Amino acid sequence: MIKPALRDEILLKIEKPVRYLGNEVNMVKKDPTNVDIRFAMCFPDLYEIGMSHLGIQIIYDMLNRRDDIYCERVYSPGLDLDKILREENIPLFSLETQEPVKNFDFLGITLQYEMCYTNVLQILELSQIPLLAKDRDDDMPIVIGGGPCVYNPEPVADFFDIFYIGEGETRYYQMMDLYKKCKSEGLGRKEILKKIAEEIPGMYVPALYEVTYNEDGTISSFEPIYDTVPSKVKKEIEWNMSDTFYPEKPLVPFIKATQDRVVLEIQRGCIRGCRFCQAGMIYRPVRERNVEFLKKLAVSMLESTGHEEISLSSLSSSDYSQLKELVYFLIDEVRTKGVNISLPSLRIDAFSLDVMSKVQDIKKSSLTFAPEAGSQRLRNVINKGLTEEIILNGAAEAFRGGWNKVKLYFMLGLPTETEEDMEEIAILSDKIARLYYDTVPKEERHGKAQITASTSFFIPKPFTPFQWARMYDKEDYIGKARVVNAKMKSMLNHKSLKYNWHEADVTVLEGVMARGDRRVSKVILEAYRLGCMFDAWSESFSNDKWMQAFENTGISIDFYNKRERDLDEILPWDFIDAGVTKEFLKREWKRALEEKVTPNCRAACANCGLKPLGGAICNER
Amino acid sequence: MRDKIRVKFEKTGMMKFIGHLDVMRYFQKAIRRANIDIAYSEGFSPHQKMSFAAPLGIGLVGMGEYFDIEVYSIQGSSEDMKNALNNTMVDGFKVVSLRKLPENVPNAMSSVYAADYTVTIHGDNIKLSPKELSEKIIAFYNQDTIITEKETKKSTRMLDIKPLIYSLTSVDGVTKMCLSTGSTDNIKPELVMQKFCETYLGIEYTEDPILFDYQRDEVYTNVAKEGEAMKLVTLEDMGEVIEG
Numbered sequence A: 001m002i003k004p005a006l007r008d009e010i011l012l013k014i015e016k017p018v019r020y021l022g023n024e025v026n027m028v029k030k031d032p033t034n035v036d037i038r039f040a041m042c043f044p045d046l047y048e049i050g051m052s053h054l055g056i057q058i059i060y061d062m063l064n065r066r067d068d069i070y071c072e073r074v075y076s077p078g079l080d081l082d083k084i085l086r087e088e089n090i091p092l093f094s095l096e097t098q099e100p101v102k103n104f105d106f107l108g109i110t111l112q113y114e115m116c117y118t119n120v121l122q123i124l125e126l127s128q129i130p131l132l133a134k135d136r137d138d139d140m141p142i143v144i145g146g147g148p149c150v151y152n153p154e155p156v157a158d159f160f161d162i163f164y165i166g167e168g169e170t171r172y173y174q175m176m177d178l179y180k181k182c183k184s185e186g187l188g189r190k191e192i193l194k195k196i197a198e199e200i201p202g203m204y205v206p207a208l209y210e211v212t213y214n215e216d217g218t219i220s221s222f223e224p225i226y227d228t229v230p231s232k233v234k235k236e237i238e239w240n241m242s243d244t245f246y247p248e249k250p251l252v253p254f255i256k257a258t259q260d261r262v263v264l265e266i267q268r269g270c271i272r273g274c275r276f277c278q279a280g281m282i283y284r285p286v287r288e289r290n291v292e293f294l295k296k297l298a299v300s301m302l303e304s305t306g307h308e309e310i311s312l313s314s315l316s317s318s319d320y321s322q323l324k325e326l327v328y329f330l331i332d333e334v335r336t337k338g339v340n341i342s343l344p345s346l347r348i349d350a351f352s353l354d355v356m357s358k359v360q361d362i363k364k365s366s367l368t369f370a371p372e373a374g375s376q377r378l379r380n381v382i383n384k385g386l387t388e389e390i391i392l393n394g395a396a397e398a399f400r401g402g403w404n405k406v407k408l409y410f411m412l413g414l415p416t417e418t419e420e421d422m423e424e425i426a427i428l429s430d431k432i433a434r435l436y437y438d439t440v441p442k443e444e445r446h447g448k449a450q451i452t453a454s455t456s457f458f459i460p461k462p463f464t465p466f467q468w469a470r471m472y473d474k475e476d477y478i479g480k481a482r483v484v485n486a487k488m489k490s491m492l493n494h495k496s497l498k499y500n501w502h503e504a505d506v507t508v509l510e511g512v513m514a515r516g517d518r519r520v521s522k523v524i525l526e527a528y529r530l531g532c533m534f535d536a537w538s539e540s541f542s543n544d545k546w547m548q549a550f551e552n553t554g555i556s557i558d559f560y561n562k563r564e565r566d567l568d569e570i571l572p573w574d575f576i577d578a579g580v581t582k583e584f585l586k587r588e589w590k591r592a593l594e595e596k597v598t599p600n601c602r603a604a605c606a607n608c609g610l611k612p613l614g615g616a617i618c619n620e621r
Numbered sequence B: 001m002r003d004k005i006r007v008k009f010e011k012t013g014m015m016k017f018i019g020h021l022d023v024m025r026y027f028q029k030a031i032r033r034a035n036i037d038i039a040y041s042e043g044f045s046p047h048q049k050m051s052f053a054a055p056l057g058i059g060l061v062g063m064g065e066y067f068d069i070e071v072y073s074i075q076g077s078s079e080d081m082k083n084a085l086n087n088t089m090v091d092g093f094k095v096v097s098l099r100k101l102p103e104n105v106p107n108a109m110s111s112v113y114a115a116d117y118t119v120t121i122h123g124d125n126i127k128l129s130p131k132e133l134s135e136k137i138i139a140f141y142n143q144d145t146i147i148t149e150k151e152t153k154k155s156t157r158m159l160d161i162k163p164l165i166y167s168l169t170s171v172d173g174v175t176k177m178c179l180s181t182g183s184t185d186n187i188k189p190e191l192v193m194q195k196f197c198e199t200y201l202g203i204e205y206t207e208d209p210i211l212f213d214y215q216r217d218e219v220y221t222n223v224a225k226e227g228e229a230m231k232l233v234t235l236e237d238m239g240e241v242i243e244g
Helices: A008-013 A054-064 A079-088 A114-126 A154-159 A172-184 A189-199 A278-282 A291-305 A323-333 A350-359 A376-381 A388-400 A419-439 A474-490 A505-515 A518-529 A543-553 A557-561 A582-593 B013-017 B020-033 B078-086 B130-141 B189-201
Strands: A037-043 A069-075 A106-110 A142-146 A162-164 A209-213 A219-224 A262-265 A309-313 A340-342 A367-372 A405-412 A450-457 A497-501 B003-011 B050-052 B061-071 B093-100 B114-121 B147-151 B156-160 B165-171 B174-180 B212-222 B232-234
Touching: A008 A079, A008 B013, A037 A054, A037 A172, A054 A069, A054 A106, A054 A172, A079 A114, A106 A114, A114 A154, A114 A505, A114 A518, A142 A189, A154 A518, A162 A189, A172 A189, A262 A291, A291 A309, A291 A323, A291 B020, A309 A323, A323 A340, A323 A350, A340 A350, A350 A388, A367 A388, A376 A419, A388 A419, A405 A419, A405 A474, A419 A450, A419 A474, A419 A497, A450 A474, A474 A497, A474 A505, A505 A518, A505 A543, A505 A557, A518 A543, B003 B020, B013 B061, B020 B050, B020 B061, B078 B093, B114 B189, B130 B165, B130 B189, B147 B189, B174 B189, B189 B212
Parallel strands: A037 A069, A037 A106, A106 A142, A142 A162, A262 A309, A309 A340, A367 A405, A405 A450, A450 A497, B061 B212
Antiparallel strands: A209 A219, B003 B061, B003 B093, B050 B061, B114 B174, B114 B212, B147 B156, B165 B174, B212 B232
């Protein structure tokens, strides 16, 4: 057995020592002296969060299939261990071999949300790797970033050597081969990075690009330093989702992770084209996995893990064409063995209600709708195809089936939003409550209707039609929530309604991180220096420190958040070719302002730019 | 009436840092991986019929840990099922035996009565020759009463633990003790060593640095009839080997 990097005294003192021990079921064991490349894969948050992420498990499995690579894992140490590592100068270590990360060839960090950026700095500092890429020497690991946030990597560009733009399945092997070749030729760090940028599609090496700015602060030019380095970095797409890497033996944590279950990704991408949704744009086109492939995977993953639950994962499961076959297979084949089935993101209709009544306790479960906007007008603006009629019909059917709890998700701060749109959130919630009392006779009711409406604040994201939109001040956001809250209280059925809203502090920061440029890295660094870490956790988030960091660095929040960007402005992420064209995004932005709906990919092609690349759905007709 | 099976296992190495609830979760999944035909409760979230004997604290090695399961059917022999489970264990967990319980045997948790522990000095954190240690342990155990402060959730009370220490010896630097264990009068070896340190070594008991390593060796039930002297039998011996 491997000896832990931490001595017993530390392990007995810290919260959940198991986070740092590895040794889980299905952990890959290799002799690190027998491999050519050591890769540390990191999710920059607590173990329980990071272990729930499918992407890392896919890459972990993929890299470890090769005998010449050993991929290990590392997560953010909790604040208690963080303090001890600093005090005792213990370098951050991998879970598998418990060896220092700084001795690895690569440190891969997945960027799943902007509020993890200070945790990236924590990981680097605790690993004793210089925070800035330019300060790293030949002995240091190559730090590579991936995940959805790399569709605008600029705010963290100074901290990374490479960003892998796109889906992880396609280019890692090629990059590893090139790295080995470079090493055998004795090339140094800078030469290796340049080779990777030149030869491997999807690889962005920020140090090889130069940015200049106009007097008003916008970008004037964004160019590679060398002719041999591509000026556009094209995102990588895995085209064959049924003949690709997928972990048949996923890791099984000892402690309860957020996803304590088998996760089956049934398809990638989404046909819907909601204009606020970055995932719906950057994972285009929709690619389904073959249902037989999925059945086989479900069975083998349940056998290899012993998990008691399986969850289907996708952006919109109801759009998966083989859903019925897959779900009834799971009900017949695995539910009988005591396995629970969890079906998030299902459209409410006769089929889903039948399935839900089979796999859930109706008394305890609730229906979920995500209208995202209260009024039909605003739903047209955001291209959310859900109409009031669909919601009310679905809810009525569910009420007749015995449900009485409904959860509704909305956004505030969407482009063109008026006070009326905000109030419509309360009006729609009230209509659903009224529907319950109209539909279900008194003697058949299981208590009151419980309608819970939640709002988050909209944050414009790169590569969406709303990437040019403005944001608001913290006070404005709170004001919007107050409008909804007041209206909720005035509704007839207000006793059946509950309203939750999010804090606005984080929204403002996320806005800056999402659409910032390279200069934003100074704020992140300063915030980290002031003690910011685990900003995604409300108990450790400090807005005051962040505001101090903006003040200290002289960076303006309003410049990034409150401008409506000009359509001709060079955006920090324009160097990425994400598949969807800028013309399409502009067209959609215009149609949004005209309140025009665009049909989904299955109904009609909107010429987003993916069709020429050869997606199956794009060329069905 | 469904069959009940008692599983004995070891928890060693760094797995001593896994808490009791996580050990339960680990074995629930292991049983599924090993295709043991375990029985489930009714309802929308069925759970396995499983009962652990005595929780082992974080940091203690266990060489004789137990849980009972109910099964719909028995597939193969004790050896077959043990092998099936061991094929899916991680380093640090090992199934030692698997036995069928006769019908009238109470479940693991309610039958726990005593446990054996081995205590050794961590590194050389206490400078004491084995001979000195042995003499001091004997003197400590020869007291008429050993009054300790026992902390419960609500209060601290004074308790004489002498009658709850069924045996206590130290040979060649290795201290062994048999302690009352279970839902009533549960005594932890740390409590014994803490009192020993304070009264017979004149040192403060600390966890940083760690002074002692602890291992639970075996868990017993008491089969004496009322009025008879204590008669300890291992939980394992309450079951019968399933032949192939």
